[in-house]
Amino acid sequence: MTGIDFAQPAIATAEAAHPDVRGLRFEVVDICRRAPDEGRFGVMLDRGCLHTVPAGLRPDYVRNAAAAAVPGARFLLLFRVGPETTKDATVRALESLCGVAFEVVRVTDAVLAGDGDASRDQHRGVALWMTCR
Ligand SMILES: C[S@@+](CC[C@H](N)C(=O)[O-])C[C@H]1O[C@@H](n2cnc3c(N)ncnc32)[C@H](O)[C@@H]1O
Numbered sequence: 001m002t003g004i005d006f007a008q009p010a011i012a013t014a015e016a017a018h019p020d021v022r023g024l025r026f027e028v029v030d031i032c033r034r035a036p037d038e039g040r041f042g043v044m045l046d047r048g049c050l051h052t053v054p055a056g057l058r059p060d061y062v063r064n065a066a067a068a069a070v071p072g073a074r075f076l077l078l079f080r081v082g083p084e085t086t087k088d089a090t091v092r093a094l095e096s097l098c099g100v101a102f103e104v105v106r107v108t109d110a111v112l113a114g115d116g117d118a119s120r121d122q123h124r125g126v127a128l129w130m131t132c133r
Contacts, residue, residue, distance in 0.1 A: 001023055001024050001025070002024075002025050002026070002027055002036050002038065002039065002041070003024070003025075003026045003027075004026070004027050004028070004029040004031065004036055005026075005028065005029075005049075006028060006029060006030040006031070007028075008028055011026045011027070011028050014026050025038075031049070031053075031061050031064050031065060032053060032057040032060040032061050032064065033060070033064070034064055035064045035065075035067040035068040036068055040067075040068060040069060040070045040073075041068055041069055041070065041073055042069075042070050042072075042073050042074070043073065043074050043075075044065065044068065044069060044073060044074070044075045044076070045075075045076050045078075046065075046075075046076070046077050046078065046079075047078045047112070048078060048079075048080065048112055050077060050079055051079050051080040051082075051125075058097055059097070059100075062097060062098055062100065062101055062102075063101070065101070065102075066100075066101035066102065066132060066133075069101075069132040070132065071132055071133070072131055072132060073131065073132040074129070074130070074131055074132075075102055075128075075130040075131070075132060076127060076128070076129055076130070077094070077098070077127070077128040077130065078110050078112060078125055078126075078127050079094060079110075079125055079126055079127075079128065080112050080123045080124070080125045081123075081124050081125055081126060087109070087124070087126055090126055091107050091126055091128070094126070094128055095128075098128070098130060101132060101133055102130035102131065102132055102133060103130060103131050103133055104128050104129070104130050105129050105130060105131055106128075106129035107126060107127070107128055107129070108126070108127045108129070109124070109125075109126065109127070110124075110125040110126055110127040111123070111124065111125060112124075112125040
């Protein structure tokens, strides 16, 4: 299992939180620039990364995520719904963005929680359950 982030401090935090877990590794990767070095993955999870990526770079994100996946890989995308839009509009935009490489098989509501006070640090989101084409 590989965890990625383009921020070295985030990777350092993850390594400190999960020392000595067999088969778990972390790698500094800008997913808008390239796929992780090692392996292609059968299961992928994004919790809160894509919605921080500038719109113009999102097609690059999708291309590199697809490059990291084996055909048929499962990809669960947890994406924050911004205050200026609706869940339906967000889902439509994500289906259009991701559809070149992934088939959306299910959409559910999601709550994205940060590390802070759960009563304040929660955001509405959507979960897209996808498979790699
Ligand atoms: C909202 S945080 C979520 C962090 C973590 N996934 C979690 O659930 O707690 C978004 C993370 O995405 C990372 N990120 C943003 N753009 C990225 C990119 N292009 N490549 C890799 N990581 C990125 C940020 O550094 C940040 O750590």
